[in-house]
Amino acid sequence: MSSVAVHAHASAGMSWFMKVWGCLLVLTGAEVFLTYEELRLEVMLFLLMAISIVKAALIIAYFMHLRYEKRSLFLTLIPALVFVLVMMVVMFPDSFRIQTMRLISN
Amino acid sequence: MSESDVAMTESTWSGGALPYAISSKKLGMWLFIVADSITFGAMLVAYAYLRVASPDWPIPFKFNPSIINATVMTFVLLSSSITMVAAVQAAKEGRVRACVGWMAATMFGGVLFDILHIREWLGLIHEGVRLFQNPWGSPLFGASFFSLTGLHMTHVTLGVIYLAVVAIGFGRKKFSADDVEISGLYWHFVDLVWMFIFPLVYLISARLR
Numbered sequence: 542m543s544s545v546a547v548h549a550h551a552s553a554g555m556s557w558f559m560k561v562w563g564c565l566l567v568l569t570g571a572e573v574f575l576t577y578e579e580l581r582l583e584v585m586l587f588l589l590m591a592i593s594i595v596k597a598a599l600i601i602a603y604f605m606h607l608r609y610e611k612r613s614l615f616l617t618l619i620p621a622l623v624f625v626l627v628m629m630v631v632m633f634p635d636s637f638r639i640q641t642m643r644l645i646s647n
Numbered sequence: 648m649s650e651s652d653v654a655m656t657e658s659t660w661s662g663g664a665l666p667y668a669i670s671s672k673k674l675g676m677w678l679f680i681v682a683d684s685i686t687f688g689a690m691l692v693a694y695a696y697l698r699v700a701s702p703d704w705p706i707p708f709k710f711n712p713s714i715i716n717a718t719v720m721t722f723v724l725l726s727s728s729i730t731m732v733a734a735v736q737a738a739k740e741g742r743v744r745a746c747v748g749w750m751a752a753t754m755f756g757g758v759l760f761d762i763l764h765i766r767e768w769l770g771l772i773h774e775g776v777r778l779f780q781n782p783w784g785s786p787l788f789g790a791s792f793f794s795l796t797g798l799h800m801t802h803v804t805l806g807v808i809y810l811a812v813v814a815i816g817f818g819r820k821k822f823s824a825d826d827v828e829i830s831g832l833y834w835h836f837v838d839l840v841w842m843f844i845f846p847l848v849y850l851i852s853a854r855l856r
Contacts, residue, residue: 555736562729569721569845573714576850589846596842604728604835606828614667614677622681629692636700643702 552609561603568592676829680836683802687840690798691847694791705783706852707774713767717849720763721841724803727756728838731810735831738817738824746827750814753834757807764800768793792848799844802837809833 572592575585602608607615667674698704708714734749775782776789813830816822 555733558729558732558736562725562732565725566722569718569725572846572850573718576714576853577710577855579855582851586851589850593842593846597839600728600835600839600842604732604838605832610669611667614669614674617667618677618681622684625685626688629688632692633696633699636696639700640702 552606553603558603561599565596565599568596670825670829673825673829673832676832680832683836684840687798687843690791690795691843694795695847697785697787697791701785701787703784705781705785705788706854707771707776707781707783707788708849708852709854712770714849714853716763716767717845720760721845723756723760723763724838724841727753727760728835730756731831731834735824735828738827741824743818743820746824747814747818750810750817750827754807754810754814757803757810757834760803761800761807764796764803768796795844795848799837799840802840806834806837 572589575588575592578585580588601619607618665671669677708717730749730752734746734753737743737746737749771792776792778789778793779786781789810830813822813826817824817827
């Protein structure tokens, strides 16, 4: 067995992963509950996205073991990815512009 | 002394063959996952863009059956992730039979997810939703819904095949515990993507009354 496998052993046990799984299920339930709370769309979207990001972080950190890898791997992969994903949102104002243009032309 | 042991004695950036002290296969999978995240990110942003730009975007999902169905699908996918974690743990501890069994359970979850998803698709098609038309509003609903969930379903289906290949290979000692862990990375990623599709496609489109 190579030392790569030995390195990966510094991770949590199965009972801890079961707790993470429980957390993910509870958060999913919370999302479904929030859906029917008749909140304003912006508020609901914000809450749902916040919960989803927490869920994604739990999956990446524990199920995908990124927490137990070298920090340099995290620093290489995640900040650049988040930056690219955030940059995609830059064009959003354009979709509001199309809405307004449609209203004017009607 | 194996090749990876030699590489480990070098510091990561001074010619060590294993940057980040992970196998090159695992690094390759991580890079694929980053690229694939951007693909899904682009599709979700495109969907959100079209939705905001369309005043007549349909919200067709009733609590029963659509939201219940999607919640059950989420449960199935999350549960298949925990069985995959168990498979990886078993593989690391050298318990081959247990690992193959847990991987089979994971594949069962994936297949069940696909069945529930296809049943839902057929229901929507039956209601008249097509790629470029539907009875309720913006014709782009079908295009974005089917392409987004279809790409995800393709990932689940390919994931099941990938897991089957790795499980058989690990059972025959052709693949190592590292290979099992790498297939697990892919599976958890597919699960992770669904954590965004579920609220953005289903919950936001729930019909409240």
